[in-house]
Amino acid sequence: MIDTWHYVLAKHAKAMCALERALGERHGLGPSEFEVLDRIVHHDRKLRLQELCDEVHLSQSALSRVVARLEKAALVSRDACSSDRRGIFVCITPQGRARHAEALPTQRAVLKEIFTETPALTAP
Amino acid sequence: MIDTWHYVLAKHAKAMCALERALGERHGLGPSEFEVLDRIVHHDRKLRLQELCDEVHLSQSALSRVVARLEKAALVSRDACSSDRRGIFVCITPQGRARHAEALPTQRAVLKEIFTETPALTAP
DNA sequence: GAAGATTACATGCGTCCGCATCTTATGCAA
DNA sequence: TTGCATAAGATGCGGACGCATGTAATCTTC
Numbered sequence: 001m002i003d004t005w006h007y008v009l010a011k012h013a014k015a016m017c018a019l020e021r022a023l024g025e026r027h028g029l030g031p032s033e034f035e036v037l038d039r040i041v042h043h044d045r046k047l048r049l050q051e052l053c054d055e056v057h058l059s060q061s062a063l064s065r066v067v068a069r070l071e072k073a074a075l076v077s078r079d080a081c082s083s084d085r086r087g088i089f090v091c092i093t094p095q096g097r098a099r100h101a102e103a104l105p106t107q108r109a110v111l112k113e114i115f116t117e118t119p120a121l122t123a124p
Numbered sequence: 125m126i127d128t129w130h131y132v133l134a135k136h137a138k139a140m141c142a143l144e145r146a147l148g149e150r151h152g153l154g155p156s157e158f159e160v161l162d163r164i165v166h167h168d169r170k171l172r173l174q175e176l177c178d179e180v181h182l183s184q185s186a187l188s189r190v191v192a193r194l195e196k197a198a199l200v201s202r203d204a205c206s207s208d209r210r211g212i213f214v215c216i217t218p219q220g221r222a223r224h225a226e227a228l229p230t231q232r233a234v235l236k237e238i239f240t241e242t243p244a245l246t247a248p
Numbered sequence: 249g250a251a252g253a254t255t256a257c258a259t260g261c262g263t264c265c266g267c268a269t270c271t272t273a274t275g276c277a278a
Numbered sequence: 279t280t281g282c283a284t285a286a287g288a289t290g291c292g293g294a295c296g297c298a299t300g301t302a303a304t305c306t307t308c
Contacts, residue, residue, distance in 0.1 A: 005235050012136040013181035057137035086273045086286040111129050210256040210303045
């Protein structure tokens with residue numbers, strides 16, 4: 001069990017570091033930015049901030065800022081929610097969709113590299 | 125494989141957050157501080173900063189600061205290395221050993237809680 | 249043994265994060 | 279309706295990180 005934890009720590013550290021480099025250098029995205037785009041693309045619809053909050057492992061405040069960065073980069077837009085004017089919809093833009101499409105293979109390659117280099121993990 | 129990554133992300137986020145709370149509130153330690161103490165106790169000898177760097181998933185600069193914090197809390201001491209005067213030995217103090225001993229059950233409990241609540245993980 | 253390359257650790261700096269709190273909007277009770 | 283509790287999202291603040299660089303010691307090559 002402690003071995004599982006060490007496995008998680010090691011893989012997380014290595015993968016995060018590699019993703020940060022690869023996504024940052026090649027596509028100008030951080031891991032959190034990519035993750036948010038990826039979730040929206042995966043659902044293929046606009047999402048409330050709160051919905052995103054359940055899917056990405058970020059605090060609400062961190063997510064709010066990630067979305068702000070993405071909006072500044074014109075990769076998403078914040079749309080008002082008419083049924084609940086407190087809420088906002090996060091909509092991916094065509095540029096955002098394109099950026100995600102070009103970054104996805106990079107992410108997959110990095111993860112494949114990292115998760116196939118070592119044998120396996122015994123279940124917890 | 126992408127599932128493995130999501131598993132790592134989820135467990136890492138949940139465990140780190142829980143450890144930060146539990147270790148911080150009950151023992152005044154951050155996860156990194158605990159990890160460094162744990163590595164030293166595990167080896168049961170003083171370690172060079174560089175040796176620690178290979179074991180904890182931190183940059184050299186971050187580790188340097190963690191050790192500085194631990195030293196300020198009197199949980200470790202930095203001892204000069206006579207054979208290589210660039211080097212630093214990180215020695216755990218009796219207080220550091222005691223703090224680690226009291227924090228270890230907390231860490232184990234948190235990890236057990238998190239890694240037994242969900243079934244398992246298929247090997248990558 | 250002197251000069252430059254390299255290594256070990258420290259530190260300035262910018263970024264991202266979480267917590268606490270603020271603002272605005274909704275819901276519910278009197 | 280009015281008033282208060284609650285919810286969604288934004289923001290001030292402090293902390294921890296990584297990168298790049300600085301400082302000091304060691305190694306290498308001549």
